[in-house]
Amino acid sequence: MPAAGLPPADLLPVQREATAAYRAARAILLPIFRAVFRLRVEGRENLPRVGAHGGAYIAIANHLNWLDPFVLLYALPVVPRVHFLGNPEGLVTHRFQWRVVRSVGGYIAVDQARHGDQTLYHYVDLCLRRGGAVGLFPEGHYGDREGAIQDFHSGFAHFAVDNQVPVMPVALSGTQDLWLRKTVRIIIGSPISPEGKDVDTVMAEARAAMSALLPVYEAPAGPRLLRKRLTHLL
Numbered sequence: 577m578p579a580a581g582l583p584p585a586d587l588l589p590v591q592r593e594a595t596a597a598y599r600a601a602r603a604i605l606l607p608i609f610r611a612v613f614r615l616r617v618e619g620r621e622n623l624p625r626v627g628a629h630g631g632a633y634i635a636i637a638n639h640l641n642w643l644d645p646f647v648l649l650y651a652l653p654v655v656p657r658v659h660f661l662g663n664p665e666g667l668v669t670h671r672f673q674w675r676v677v678r679s680v681g682g683y684i685a686v687d688q689a690r691h692g693d694q695t696l697y698h699y700v701d702l703c704l705r706r707g708g709a710v711g712l713f714p715e716g717h718y719g720d721r722e723g724a725i726q727d728f729h730s731g732f733a734h735f736a737v738d739n740q741v742p743v744m745p746v747a748l749s750g751t752q753d754l755w756l757r758k759t760v761r762i763i764i765g766s767p768i769s770p771e772g773k774d775v776d777t778v779m780a781e782a783r784a785a786m787s788a789l790l791p792v793y794e795a796p797a798g799p800r801l802l803r804k805r806l807t808h809l810l
Contacts, residue, residue, distance in 0.1 A: 583664055585696040588681045592632075592656045592707035599654065601680045606650050612806070613643075614757055617651045619764035624742055631656050632704045633767065635744045636732050636782060638725050638790065639713035640752035642810035643760070648711055648746060651762040659703050661686050661696075661712040661731075673810075684710075697734070704739040714782070722752050722793035725786055733770075733778040742767035743782050747789035754807045755800040765789045 609615065624633045635658065637648055645660055652658055664685045668674050677683050684699060700710055714728040736743050745765040750758060765785050770778050 582687045583668065583685045585685050585687075585693065586699045587685060588678070588683055590659055590684070590699065590703035590706060590708050594654045594657045595681060597680045598657065598682060601676075602649065602654065605646065609643075609646055609650060612756060613754070614759040615647060615650055615762065616759060617762045617764070620651070622764050622766050623653065623744065624767055631709075632707050632739070632741045633709050633744050634704075634732050634736050634741060635709060635711045635746055636714050636786070637711070637746040637748050638719055638786060639715050639717065640719055640722065640748060641754065641807065643751045643754060644713065644748055645711065647748060647751065647760055647762050651746065651764060652709070652711070656707050656709040657682060658709045658711045659684050661700070661710065663688050697738075700735050701739055704735065704741050710735065719752070722749060723790050725783065725790065728779055728783050730775055730779055733775040733782065736768075736770040736778055737773065737775050740770055742769050743778060744768075745782055745785040745789060747786060747791070749791050749793055752807075753795070753803070754809075755803040756806065757801075759796060761791065763789045763791070 624631055635648060635652060637644060649658060659682050661684045667677065684696070684703070686696060687693060703710055712732055714732050715726040716729050717726070719726055732743060744767055747763040747765070748760070749763070750760040768778060768781050768785060
């Protein structure tokens with residue numbers, strides 16, 4: 577699909593409160609993920625408390641597979657509502673999945689062909705000013721192996737500095753290769769404050785924090801039921 581046909585960044589509303597459709601989707605999907613995988617969350621006590629900006633924050637994570645945004649939603653609170661930044665080019669070609677996203681919301685489309693898209697910047701700023709949370713994967717693509725991260729794009733650091741909201745580093749371990757009842761770890765680090773810092777400093781601190789959080793990966797022993805199907809499900 578050509579870039580001109582991609583949905584605009586401001587297609588869906590942004591807000592702090594969770595909608596009924598969002599709560600319903602969580603209530604249906606998250607128990608399924610808990611049944612299929614062993615989800616282990618560490619560091620929830622590090623999440624920002626409600627205060628300035630209504631508890632708004634930017635969650636960043638390493639990116640290994642399709643499961644990553646779902647386990648982030650599992651680990652992060654319902655309020656403030658998390659809005660994911662993502663490239664919709666592949667998503668819009670799957671009509672059912674795109675219909676679900678349109679009904680549930682929480683998605684800000686990033687057209688990678690439009691570098692420096694001011695609509696995107698303004699819309700993310702609006703989300704954070706309203707007290708919402710933003711979730712993104714600063715590597716911009718799937719990593720090539722567990723326990724390692726690629727170079728970061730700087731967008732998240734611009735958003736944090738411009739809006740003076742903290743960055744929450746989250747390390748994901750075990751999502752690259754999936755099978756039934758595999759253990760997946762979601763490790764939430766301490767918030768990184770942008771106060772008195774520039775974009776480069778926030779980027780460097782965030783990447784260092786992510787590297788420190790990522791555990792050395794050792795593939796679990798035992799049967800790997802439905803490995804191919806679950807790894808390539810979406």
